[in-house]
Amino acid sequence: MSECSNNKKTLMFPKPTLERLKLYLALLLQEEKEYISSDEIAKKLKITPEQVRKDISYLNFVGKPKVGYHIPSLLNELNELFGVDVTDNVIVVGAGGLGTAIAKYKGFKRIGIDIVAIFDNDEDKIGTFVSELVVLPLSELQRVIKRFKVKIAALCVPKESAQEAADLLVKSGIKAIWNFAPAILHVPPGILVENEDITRGILSIKHMLEKNK
Amino acid sequence: MSECSNNKKTLMFPKPTLERLKLYLALLLQEEKEYISSDEIAKKLKITPEQVRKDISYLNFVGKPKVGYHIPSLLNELNELFGVDVTDNVIVVGAGGLGTAIAKYKGFKRIGIDIVAIFDNDEDKIGTFVSELVVLPLSELQRVIKRFKVKIAALCVPKESAQEAADLLVKSGIKAIWNFAPAILHVPPGILVENEDITRGILSIKHMLEKNK
DNA sequence: TAGATTGTTAATCGATTAACAATC
DNA sequence: TAGATTGTTAATCGATTAACAATC
Structure with missing residues (x-):
């Protein structure tokens, strides 16, 4: 070791x-x-x-x-x-089902995560509320990241726009991407990507059920 | 090996x-x-x-x-x-943010998962729609499980009611629980539990950011 | 044929387990 | 003190890596 x-x-x-x-x-x-x-x-x-x-x-x-x-x-x-004793400001990108679920989730405070903003580029969603957060346009991204010293972004957009959103996040100064999109992101060295592929868990279940039949 | x-x-x-x-x-x-x-x-x-x-x-x-x-x-x-080539009917228990996000997610069909029902015991939610599914009361659980030969349930209730819901699922004939509640479930032997603790991913990120400072 | 890529065996590395010493 | 539990070292086990053979 x-x-x-x-x-x-x-x-x-x-x-x-x-x-x-x-x-x-x-x-x-x-x-x-x-x-x-x-x-x-x-x-x-x-x-x-x-x-x-x-x-x-x-x-x-x-x-x-x-x-x-x-x-x-x-x-x-x-x-x-x-690092749970230090609180990190986190933003959510994508106000679809998963994005809003994450923005609403109450369990993050306990582990030092504070969701400070949620973004989408759908005109119909911008300005609506997700819990006490207003959905912001992506044009606000850079300002919010600077203002709240945001290092971590939860990426919850459809896989088609995942890479584009990731590029924008990196350009805006994000240090780590918590990626919920089922896509392989290409990022510059030094940027951390954590893939949270929700389908992996269910694949384990299917595999086990199949095997023990 | x-x-x-x-x-x-x-x-x-x-x-x-x-x-x-x-x-x-x-x-x-x-x-x-x-x-x-x-x-x-x-x-x-x-x-x-x-x-x-x-x-x-x-x-x-x-x-x-x-x-x-x-x-x-x-x-x-x-x-x-x-086992992706065999489609499994899956139910979602809990129609909160995470439960509805999962019920709405389009990526499951591709891996042989068909969400056939969503349940909640909140009177205000029962009868409302989540995509094309009507939220059903838990009293319907057993009937739906039998009817659709459901083996897998996604458990998306608050951690306080997770064990109770798990017991009910087991009693109703479920074979595997995809557990999104941050709780350790006790189930009889032969029942599969896959814990999908969403906080694990973000802990890895926090740990890495902290370490590389 | 030469070259690129897969496939496999053996060597290395790292993690787990077992045994037991240390401690309250 | 005896007993229960933690802590650590050494042995085992399993996974990864390296080297190279097989193949198109």
């Missing part, structure tokens, strides 16, 4: 570990107790307790033998790791 | 391979050419051509040296693997 020398005492995590740490974060947000054991985490997430302990050992964090992990402290650690 | 003896000549795939095969499927659905090389697939998905060839070699499929893979044939193979 390679170490990432950094001003903080940050370590690099194996990728699977990082994925599981997200699951631990989601799980702990649901817990109301003060302590939790590796065994309990493991049971709920259907993995082994050894793996849980190993994963947590990558964090700058120790548990109490005979008691388990102190949930608030572990949450602090995970929050810091994923 | 262990072999899965089956009436068909199906093989077991390494889990990471299976995930990448989904990406290949999504990519090929966008291509309009007749052939594609491992090199081109690799470039677009930012992996190595060796890995692409290795992954494809797990399929019952060969490419043409000097030419590449015949896209329609490879698509057939991937469609069969993921």
